[in-house]
Amino acid sequence: MxxxxxxxxxxxxxxxxxxxxxxxxxxxxxxxxxxxxxxxxxxxxxxxxxxxxxxxxxxxxxxxxxxxxxxxxxxxxxxxxxRTPTANELAAWDTDVTHIKLPPEGSGSVEEGEELYEAQCVMCHGDFGSGGGGYPSLSKGNAVELQKTLTNQRFDPDADGPSRFFGSYWPQASTMWWYIHDGMPHPMSKSLSVDETYALTAYMLNINEMVVDGVEVDDDYVLDQEKFSKIVMPNVDGFEPEIRGKDGIENVRAYYQDASNFGGQKVNPSERCMKDCLEPTAKPTYIAGTGISDFLPPMSTVRDLPKEEGGFDVKAAYESACAMCHSAFLAPGSSDWDSYTGEGMDVVYKKGLAGTEGGMPAKGGASFTDAEFKTIVDYLVSGK
Amino acid sequence: MSNKEIKNSQTDIEAVASDELSDRRAFFKKAALSVGALAGTSLLANEHASSGEDDPFIMHHVKWGQKLGDPVTKNRYGMPSKYEHNVTRRNTKLLASGNFQASIAVTPIHESMGIITPNGLFFSRSHGGVAHVDPNEYRLMIHGLVEKPLVLTLEQLKKYPSVTRTHFIECPANGGQEWRGPQFNSLQFAKGFMSCAEWTGVYLKDILKDLGVKPEAKWILAEGSDNSEMGRTIPMDKVMDDAMIVWGQNGEALRPEQGYPVRILLPGWEGNLCVKWLKRIKLSNEPFFAKEETSKYTALKPSGKAIQHFYANEVNSTVTSPSPEIPWKDVKVGDLIEIEGLAWSGMGTITGVDISFDGGKNYVEANLKGLVLPKCWTRWSYIYKYEGKKIILASRAMDDAGYIQPTVDQETLITGIEAVYHRNGIETWEVAPDGTVSHMQMRSTLKRDETGKVVIDKEAK
Structure with missing residues (x-):
């Protein structure tokens, strides 16, 4: 001790x-x-x-x-x-934004946000935050209306599920500001200024049809620190246990003492059921259709020698680093290169290697060698 | 498993048969055993014995026995046998959020042995790709509600007296694709969002001893330095109990996929809380509402309210042998076969596992074996006498916190089927008379009653 x-x-x-x-x-x-x-x-x-x-x-x-x-x-x-960090070091890393810690002072408009979104975000998150290609949707419409879907349960396989988007689900707007600023855009995070982050947050409020302090976030809305502090998310009280405030910890302790809150089953080991334990209505339920089996690499338990490695796999590299945008019609695909190749392939390579303001990250945000990257560009431009 | 060895010997035969060694081909010809015939037999050694013929791999020098092996200077960092190349992490597009950076690759637990996952097979989940941190540039900052904020280099951190503990880490979405019914005919994908390792580091509370924690500190933020700055709020209760800052994994440095050089380890709690590439710990009087504790990692209930800060992975278990990947083969009525499995609880220590052969209707006690440690994989076993008829295997674990695994119905009646996270209902494998294994569930049809409560639909066919 x-x-x-x-x-x-x-x-x-x-x-x-x-x-x-x-x-x-x-x-x-x-x-x-x-x-x-x-x-x-x-x-x-x-x-x-x-x-x-x-x-x-x-x-x-x-x-x-x-x-x-x-x-x-x-x-x-x-x-x-x-050692003790310096004041500057503390300030440099103390970047969280929470319900009790506002973002730095600044401002940005919905209009500026939309422009940034179209340039840097739409290729993954889709038009107006509609999602696509497996990336998170940011909105499916009015936040207050969609919040009502959170009680949806797909007992009927054809029923609609709950809509868990920023507007309908997230309890705090601070989460969005903080994540955009520190974690986005995905291939080049921590590149947005404070004002740009306000602008993108304003655009998020806009596409979720939110109202802040009685004012609709329309296309002319400008968000700043003062207005940010007034945002109340529709689903702010949609979570349990309550973790905010001085009783937060006690609330959590109490919550997990009651197994019925989270679906736990308590038992005295000597009294556990050993005979006839299953609900009489329970019946065998099998995988519908073929289920999910597109595993990579394909499932096998055979002990044999691996196939010869064929060097750089351009198709696999494309699929892992480029397809997310270039196969999703969010960036030039294989059929629309003519307007880009007019100045010669060297210019295409150069732009791809260095990245463009149009949203292309350097080397697609991946760590290929220059030679590998050029092979992928050829693969893409030549129509795969 | 002897089955596996039999299978191994078979594939070796096939590999050898296609080898350039012509004398071996000649031997096969002489023994009147074409490759096709070999492929059709799976109990070669036994058949030789029963037919009175000699096993060629006993009677003939094996090829590796007559030439020099590799020098010790080869493979300075050792690698598995080339024949083990199929024992690997796997991924599937469904579990990638658009790319394979914000994604998961899962552990082949159908091939797992004992309670330790090799570092190269430990499941890998990241939210902005696997970061490659230069240890010379690594810094850990601890600040907020402390009298004395702190910066440590990696060397300074590793000067603290080390503590070593064995714990599993489980993604709370393990099994989360199957709330509405089974989807994966695969143990690797149904339950492989977890792994177990021996971790070395320091208790965070022992670092905080130096810093003068202020009394109003109730929570910490643990934040990563990766592309997504993955962060989560952790209550001080856990910090003052067993939260560790770790740099060692199974006797070597953490792998990049596990947060090299440093992650936080919260034994038994959601893998997502065990923040990798750890850069910052901030003590606060309020939680932080980080992205992964609001938009994700919250469990939506039928009431429309979601459980947040759902920390511990509850008591759970699975049969690991047989599995859909490695079924029973070449078994005869009356054969004794070991059914093996894993049990684990993030709330404590496994105290027992029961096994059922009729899908969870009736149970008998299975046997725990090996080390039985808190918040750690625990191996269990049952020797079964093969009867040649269909069985539905189900396992049910208990822990010393007093919990037992719920049936699928017990769990879904409370949490519904949209929770995504923390599914620990009893898992079932149907084993056909020929030994083939199919993943399935024993469950009732649910509906809402007039008050909105979730109930079993008695009218369902």
């Missing part, structure tokens, strides 16, 4: 940390690991609080946790490695 008084830790957290880390309490589960030598599981932390995920913990007892021996000498010490 480490000594709490050795910590440079502020007083009250020291008390709670001590709770977490002191010995096993008396509520240790009787059904804990029973093999000799292992310490028992506990359904509560040593401070008496329920384990947050509804499971158990393994307090260190006599230098062991479960079957593991603990290095109690190391546990009792502090090490103080590393």
């Amino acid at each position: 480490f000594k709490v008084n050795k910590l440079i830790i502020s007083a009250s957290i020291a008390a709670s940390a001590a709770f977490f880390m002191t010995a096993c309490n008396s509520e240790a589960s009787a059904s804990g690991a029973s093999h000799s030598g292992a310490t028992a599981a506990s359904t509560a932390y040593a401070n008496g609080k329920a384990v947050i995920d509804g499971g158990v913990v393994y307090p260190v007892v006599n230098g062991k946790t479960s079957d593991y021996v603990v290095d109690t000498q190391a546990e009792s010490m502090t090490f103080n490695y590393g």
Whole structure:
């Protein structure tokens, strides 16, 4: 056991940390690991609080946790490695945007957002955020209307499923601003300015037909930090347990204590069902049709020698790095190259290698050699 | 499995038969065993024994026994036998969000042995591609509600006294394609969104001891440095229990697919929470609503409300042998065959597994074997006497948190069929009399009653 008084830790957290880390309490589960030598599981932390995920913990007892021996000498010490970051370093990495931490000051219009979207996003997310090629849809229409579909269950295979899009599902707009700024566009993330991020967020609100502070986000709307702070997503209360506020942690603990909240089944092992356990209505249900079997590589358990590797596989490379746009009519496909090849293939190669403002990332955002990349360009331009 | 060895010997025969060694061809001819005849027999060794003929691979020198092997200087980093090339991660287009960067490749658990997944087979999931981090440029920053924020280089991080623990990591979408019925006739795809490894690192709480955690800190953000800056909120409860910052995996550095050089490991919790290429930990009084804890990794219930912060992968199990990929072959009535499987729980330690031969109607106890550790794959076994008739295999695990796997009906009546994540209903394999294995489910037809509650549709045929 480490000594709490050795910590440079502020007083009250020291008390709670001590709770977490002191010995096993008396509520240790009787059904804990029973093999000799292992310490028992506990359904509560040593401070008496329920384990947050509804499971158990393994307090260190006599230098062991479960079957593991603990290095109690190391546990009792502090090490103080590393250094304190500078103010600039902290600011550079502290980029999260949340319901309590607004984006930096700036602004952007729906109009600017649409222009950016058409240049950098549409090739994956589709017209007006409609999705395509497996990439996430960003909107399917009015957020408030689509939120009503969240109770849909496809018990009838032909029924419509729930619409889980930014407008209808996401609880916080901060998530969108933060993700656009740090994670998008996918092949070249962290390249959008603060104003551009406001503009794209405004466009997201627009295509989801959202209302902010009583004002419809129409084509002339300009989003800024002040207006951003007023966004309330339609589905803000659509999640459980409630994690916001001072009771957030307690709410989570309470939620996972009740197995019926999340579909868990508790049982006393000696009373578990061993005979006639299945619902009488349950019947064998088989894979419909052939199911999904387009596995790569194809399924095989044979022990033989692999086929000779044929060097660079241009088709596979195209499929993995280029097809997402070029086979989806979101970028020039094989049939519409004439307007690009007029200046000669060297110009096409050059643009592809360096990337273009039209949305083509350098080398498609992949890590091919220049020679490999040119082979792929030839493959694409020649009609595959 | 002896079946597998038999199969191996068969394919070896075929490989050898096509080999350039003409004396071997001559031998085959002499033994009147054409390649075609070989392909038609699968119990070659036994048939030789029963027919009184000698096994050519005993009677003749094998080709690798008469020439020099490789020098020890070859393959400085060792590789599996070339014959094992089909034991590999696999992907399918359905599970790629447009490309194979925001995608998953799953583990061949039908070929898995014991409780450790080799690093090259550990399932690989990323949201912006596998990042290749220069360890010399690696920095970990810890800040927010601490008295003393911290920056560590990789060397400094690895100076902390190391802790080694064996835990599985499971994507909570494991089995998530089959809420509305089975889709994959494959164990690799039905249950292979998980792997298990021995991890080496340091408890995050032991680093925080140095920093003066403020009392209002309730949550942390763990954020990656990859293209997608994948981040998730984690409650301090887990941090002060068993959350680890890890750099070692099965005795070597993390693989790039696992977050080289550093990831956070939250034993038993959603793989998505175990953020890879970890760059930043921020302590806060409020959760962060990161993209992957709102738009995804939330489980929608029939009420229209979604479970958020659904941390632990619940108790679960599967039969791994037989499987659709490796069925029973060449079995005779009365043969003894080992049925083997895996059980795991993110809430604690496996305490028992029951096995059913009639799809989950009646159960008998199976046997746990090997190491039985918290939040870790656990092997189980049952020796079955083959009866030559159809059976429906189902396994049902329990853990020391007091949970038992639900039936498909018990689970879907509460969470519906649109939850995507955290499906742990009892899995079933139908084994035909010839040993062929088909993935199926035992389930009732559901409907809404007049109050909107999900109930079993008694009228359904």
